[in-house]
Amino acid sequence: MKRTAFFALACVLLAAAVVVSCGQRDVNPMIEVSTPPHFPPMIYDLNKNPVTQAGFELGRALFYEGQLSRDGTVSCGFCHQQSAGFTHHGHDLSHGVDDRLGKRNALPIQNLAFYRDFMWDGGIHDLDLQPLAPIENPVEMDESMPNILEKLRKHPHYPRMFERAFGTPEITGERLLKALSQFMVTMISANSRYDQYLRGETQLTADELRGLQLFKQKGCDHCHSGGLFTDQTYRNNGLSLAFNQDVGRYEITLNEQDKYKFRVPSLRNVEVTRPYMHDGRFRNLEMVLDHYSEGMEDIPTLDPLFKRTDGKRGIPMTAEEKRLIIAFLKTLTDETFLHDKRFSEPE
Amino acid sequence: MKLHFRFLHIIFLSGFTILTACKNEVEPEFNPSARGRLLLEFDNVVGTRDLELNRGVYRNAAGEEFSVSQLQYYVSNIRLRKTDGSEYVVPQDSSYFLVQEHKPETHIIRLSVPQGDYAGVSFILGVDSLRSTMDISRRQGVLNPTDMSREEGMYWTWNSGYIFLRMEGTSPQIAPDPSGNRRFRYHIGGFGGGFGTPPVRTINNIKTITLSFGRDIAKVRNNSTPQMHIIGDVLKVFNGSTTISLAQNPTVMFSPFSVNVANNYANMFEYHHMHTIVGR
Numbered sequence: 001m002k003r004t005a006f007f008a009l010a011c012v013l014l015a016a017a018v019v020v021s022c023g024q025r026d027v028n029p030m031i032e033v034s035t036p037p038h039f040p041p042m043i044y045d046l047n048k049n050p051v052t053q054a055g056f057e058l059g060r061a062l063f064y065e066g067q068l069s070r071d072g073t074v075s076c077g078f079c080h081q082q083s084a085g086f087t088h089h090g091h092d093l094s095h096g097v098d099d100r101l102g103k104r105n106a107l108p109i110q111n112l113a114f115y116r117d118f119m120w121d122g123g124i125h126d127l128d129l130q131p132l133a134p135i136e137n138p139v140e141m142d143e144s145m146p147n148i149l150e151k152l153r154k155h156p157h158y159p160r161m162f163e164r165a166f167g168t169p170e171i172t173g174e175r176l177l178k179a180l181s182q183f184m185v186t187m188i189s190a191n192s193r194y195d196q197y198l199r200g201e202t203q204l205t206a207d208e209l210r211g212l213q214l215f216k217q218k219g220c221d222h223c224h225s226g227g228l229f230t231d232q233t234y235r236n237n238g239l240s241l242a243f244n245q246d247v248g249r250y251e252i253t254l255n256e257q258d259k260y261k262f263r264v265p266s267l268r269n270v271e272v273t274r275p276y277m278h279d280g281r282f283r284n285l286e287m288v289l290d291h292y293s294e295g296m297e298d299i300p301t302l303d304p305l306f307k308r309t310d311g312k313r314g315i316p317m318t319a320e321e322k323r324l325i326i327a328f329l330k331t332l333t334d335e336t337f338l339h340d341k342r343f344s345e346p347e
Numbered sequence: 348m349k350l351h352f353r354f355l356h357i358i359f360l361s362g363f364t365i366l367t368a369c370k371n372e373v374e375p376e377f378n379p380s381a382r383g384r385l386l387l388e389f390d391n392v393v394g395t396r397d398l399e400l401n402r403g404v405y406r407n408a409a410g411e412e413f414s415v416s417q418l419q420y421y422v423s424n425i426r427l428r429k430t431d432g433s434e435y436v437v438p439q440d441s442s443y444f445l446v447q448e449h450k451p452e453t454h455i456i457r458l459s460v461p462q463g464d465y466a467g468v469s470f471i472l473g474v475d476s477l478r479s480t481m482d483i484s485r486r487q488g489v490l491n492p493t494d495m496s497r498e499e500g501m502y503w504t505w506n507s508g509y510i511f512l513r514m515e516g517t518s519p520q521i522a523p524d525p526s527g528n529r530r531f532r533y534h535i536g537g538f539g540g541g542f543g544t545p546p547v548r549t550i551n552n553i554k555t556i557t558l559s560f561g562r563d564i565a566k567v568r569n570n571s572t573p574q575m576h577i578i579g580d581v582l583k584v585f586n587g588s589t590t591i592s593l594a595q596n597p598t599v600m601f602s603p604f605s606v607n608v609a610n611n612y613a614n615m616f617e618y619h620h621m622h623t624i625v626g627r
Contacts, residue, residue: 048482123506125540128483132492132504145493173493174483252506253542253549254603 028054028164033113036190038198039227044113044127044185051182054164059183061161062176064345067151069141071097079106082344085269086110092280096140103246105280108273113185116232120262120278123252127184128177145173189268189337204331211328218315222305229267235303236261238296238313244279259301271333285329289322377462383567386574387456389446391418394582400448408586411593413518415581418448420512421473427460428467430564435460445489465565469557473511476538503536506601510536511552512612520594531597535605552609558618565621572624578617587611
């Protein structure tokens with residue numbers, strides 16, 4: 001009896017080993033990317049670029065690959081750090097090769113499969129084409145695609161990784177971009193305490209619940225709306241033009257009414273993505289809320305929602321209300337996402 | 348192509364045509380379902396002079412001297428008009444070409460077309476809006492944004508759009524930049540993308556150029572390949588409905604002013620003459 005059991009176990013183990021080794025060699029399993037219940041519909045078309053395990057792993061390796069920059073020092077992950085919600089920790093304006101400064105604050109890499117346009121000004125309409133912007137920007141990675149492809153073709157590992165992901169070892173720009181997209185569309189943050197609360201898995205504290213109520217009462221959710229906490233429109237929230245005349249959305253549409261407008265940012269993981277706003281001018285959330293209550297400038301394109309009947313601007317809030325709103329914003333921090341080993345730099 | 352050669356060419360060719368005309372009094376029959384070749388040759392000039400990169404010094408209508416260091420433009424969505432009024436549309440996937448002045452092999456666009464008699468051509472100077480928003484897998488060859496060096500790039504990465512015409516050079520009338528160069532850079536694009544609902548359109552600099560072959564008939568046959576010689580006059584980029592001063596506009600890229608440049612260059616092309624190559 002014992003011996004037969006032992007034999008059966010050995011058989012099972014052997015079979016498993018065979019399956020596993022075969023799996024490593026030939027099979028490239030699909031990774032399912034699904035829409036969390038309270039999210040808007042997915043915009044990225046997975047049919048044109050189905051996510052596979054090997055494609056994802058290649059995308060991840062490329063995301064952390066310094067060779068995508070001119071001098072080998074700046075990877076995507078350099079400016080998009082996991083612990084900072086995939087933003088450039090502590091930098092108002094991101095800097096790239098030779099420490100050259102960019103003009104905008106890094107955006108988080110999260111939930112991008114659900115976005116229509118990319119960047120603060122929405123100038124890019126297809127996630128697949130986004131990486132070309134940092135790669136060719138002289139103040140970011142300062143490299144050209146033909147050079148990168150040459151470097152990767154000579155690399156000891158990449159030809160094999162491209163083969164696993166796409167069937168042949170050929171390294172093309174299209175494949176590189178699609179692999180990066182496979183990695184990025186998988187990066188979904190939908191397991192914050194707020195999400196768990198919506199799913200009935202946890203309770204929020206009384207302060208946090210008051211904060212959520214105020215967030216709605218004060219009209220924050222007009223713009224920071226829905227599951228992504230952004231309606232993906234372009235608006236002006238009254239940031240002073242004294243230090244920075246970035247015209248934002250106007251650069252893309254050349255429409256006067258779009259001057260100084262920027263895409264409403266998501267507030268997911270906002271606790272760790274400081275500093276804030278397109279130029280990172282505010283160090284902390286307290287400063288952001290002080291801006292909303294007192295700091296707004298009268299700019300011709302200021303959003304009508306901020307214009308009050310008494311002729312003043314902004315959203316009146318007491319210190320206590322601000323504290324409560326911030327307590328709520330912190331429930332949007334997704335520890336699972338921020339520590340998910342699948343998204344961190346490969347060993 | 349040098350201008351003084353053109354004369355010899357014409358003399359030589361007319362002699363040639365007379366000879367061939369004498370040989371075959373009757374038009375050779377052709378099979379409209381068989382294919383042949385038709386070539387479009389783009390010859391860039393500056394007014395009455397040949398365009399010589401870096402060396403030539405020219406003068407625009409604003410009275411400014413200038414030299415050209417780079418000229419490149421897309422020619423796409425080619426249609427050929429037959430003498431009977433019908434049209435042959437070159438299949439879209441194989442209808443994108445990049446003419447680069449510094450690469451003579453790009454000056455001649457080789458088309459495979461049904462045999463027949465052609466009286467004119469039209470094309471887009473630039474890239475149509477549909478292609479400008481297609482998946483990366485549908486942007487091959489000269490449209491592949493991952494296959495462009497920075498110096499010759501024809502794609503705005505930050506604005507997801509193609510540059511239709513790129514011309515750079517110098518002019519002594521331009522104030523020096525911080526590195527002491529008196530450069531001009533014209534990168535003209537803008538496919539009229541729509542934003543918002545209802546969509547507000549951005550500038551649309553897509554220009555359709557229509558040229559008639561005049562009294563010439565491009566006869567595409569089994570053993571006859573017409574080569575249509577088209578002149579692109581750089582002067583017209585500056586001289587047109589708007590007289591453009593390089594000193595005042597050394598850099599024109601994605602901006603409202605670019606519309607003036609595009610309106611000017613919409614008139615820079617002219618059909619000049621035809622050669623017929625025997626064979627395909």
